Amino acid sequence: MSLPVPQPGILEIAAYVGGESKVEGVSRVMKLSSNESPLGPSPRAQDAYRTVTAELHRYPDGGATELRKAIAARYGLDAARIICGCGSDELIGLLVNAYAAPGDEVLFSRHGFLMYDIYARSAGAVPVRVDETALTVDVDALLGGVTAKTRIVFVTNPGNPTGTYISAAELRRLRDGLREDILLVIDAAYAEYVDRNDYSNGLELVQETENTVMLRTFSKIFGLGGARVGWGYFPVGIADVINRIRSPFNVTAPSQAAATAAIRDVEFTTLAKAHNDYWLPWLKEKLTALGLTTTDSVANFVLARFSGTAGKDAAAADAFLKARGIIVRRVASYGLGDCLRITIGLAEENEAVVAALKDFLES
Ligand SMILES: *Cc1c(COP(=O)(O)O)cnc(C)c1O
Numbered sequence: 001m002s003l004p005v006p007q008p009g010i011l012e013i014a015a016y017v018g019g020e021s022k023v024e025g026v027s028r029v030m031k032l033s034s035n036e037s038p039l040g041p042s043p044r045a046q047d048a049y050r051t052v053t054a055e056l057h058r059y060p061d062g063g064a065t066e067l068r069k070a071i072a073a074r075y076g077l078d079a080a081r082i083i084c085g086c087g088s089d090e091l092i093g094l095l096v097n098a099y100a101a102p103g104d105e106v107l108f109s110r111h112g113f114l115m116y117d118i119y120a121r122s123a124g125a126v127p128v129r130v131d132e133t134a135l136t137v138d139v140d141a142l143l144g145g146v147t148a149k150t151r152i153v154f155v156t157n158p159g160n161p162t163g164t165y166i167s168a169a170e171l172r173r174l175r176d177g178l179r180e181d182i183l184l185v186i187d188a189a190y191a192e193y194v195d196r197n198d199y200s201n202g203l204e205l206v207q208e209t210e211n212t213v214m215l216r217t218f219s220k221i222f223g224l225g226g227a228r229v230g231w232g233y234f235p236v237g238i239a240d241v242i243n244r245i246r247s248p249f250n251v252t253a254p255s256q257a258a259a260t261a262a263i264r265d266v267e268f269t270t271l272a273k274a275h276n277d278y279w280l281p282w283l284k285e286k287l288t289a290l291g292l293t294t295t296d297s298v299a300n301f302v303l304a305r306f307s308g309t310a311g312k313d314a315a316a317a318d319a320f321l322k323a324r325g326i327i328v329r330r331v332a333s334y335g336l337g338d339c340l341r342i343t344i345g346l347a348e349e350n351e352a353v354v355a356a357l358k359d360f361l362e363s
Helices: 043-051 065-075 087-099 114-120 139-144 168-178 201-206 236-245 253-264 266-289 314-323 348-360
Strands: 080-086 105-110 126-130 150-156 185-186 212-217 230-233 301-305 327-332 335-345
Touching: 043 139, 043 253, 065 080, 065 253, 080 236, 080 301, 087 150, 087 230, 087 335, 105 114, 105 139, 105 168, 105 348, 114 126, 126 139, 139 168, 139 212, 150 168, 168 185, 168 201, 185 201, 201 212, 201 314, 230 327, 266 301, 266 348, 314 335, 314 348
Parallel strands: 105 126, 105 150, 150 185, 185 212
Antiparallel strands: 080 230, 212 230, 301 335, 327 335
16 A cells, blocks of 8 residues: 555645745834735725625636626737636646646746746646846747757746846747747736837737737736736637636636726726836836846846845845845745845835845945
8 A cells, every 4th residue: 555646746846935924023024025016906906806795605707707808908809818817827837737748848948937847847747947148038048948848938028036028029039939839928927017119028929829828917016916816818729728627717706806997997007107117217226326236127126136245145135134024035946046036115115125235235
């Protein structure tokens, strides 16, 4: 007799650890560790969430019809090709399970989102990472990493935890260089924050090809991380596959209501964007003035690199910030042990993090 044994690969997974939210002995913390919107959810989204509570005995609309229509209306898309998920995490998992078999390869770049690795292993597939150049996705490296076994390529654009992006032309060059049977998944979780005219969320590639998917989320600029809603735009054939395997009621009724109200509240999203537009360059500039190196982030966080000097490194900075109740994100699990990722917060939070780092570096 032996105990149940999980599928090969599963015991090699290091479970995902989210950004911390508590500090021992500190009652009021500033949480800048999970790229959440400092403005929180739209008041209209909160109201919509509450209106559903008396109906919680009812199953949700399994097709998320209103929500898909609202997303389609906002971005000029075909609602039939949108699928919503319990966060975009769920959609990443569904895509990997549908298209990568044991032994197949799932390709992404060095600092790609950890969930690609976790879902690949859980499907028995092999996660393959290729190098980035200057903390930015390198299209040639990705193309060079393709083998006969490659089934899926993930690109986070802009990247997390780097904040950098590749241009629409580079994204297209990647698609053009991949075999037709390879699924390209463009994870554009931070797309709403980007303000560069050579950036694209990849929508045109989804429209022009039958093997490219774009993923988006309500967890970032829409401030609904706790509601767990993501969505993707799919070619018809791939949408059909994912709709066959997803759980039928994967987005809860209150979450559908909140997300529908959030995407319709254009004014609130504009406020969240304007806040980021002001504080992102502000934080980069202040950190640079303190002698730290930052990437050219176009998202809602900054990646700051610390020197290797004992007592002044990223681990020491993290401990110093924590003692002041400021929680940022260590990114050693992404191979960036000398960096901290700092989410753009409220004005006083951004000011507090800069003041604390100044004290840390000058002490
Ligand atoms: C935050 C984030 C997501 C979104 O995850 P959800 O499951 O929708 O909360 C997806 N991809 C990346 C790279 C992210 O940083």
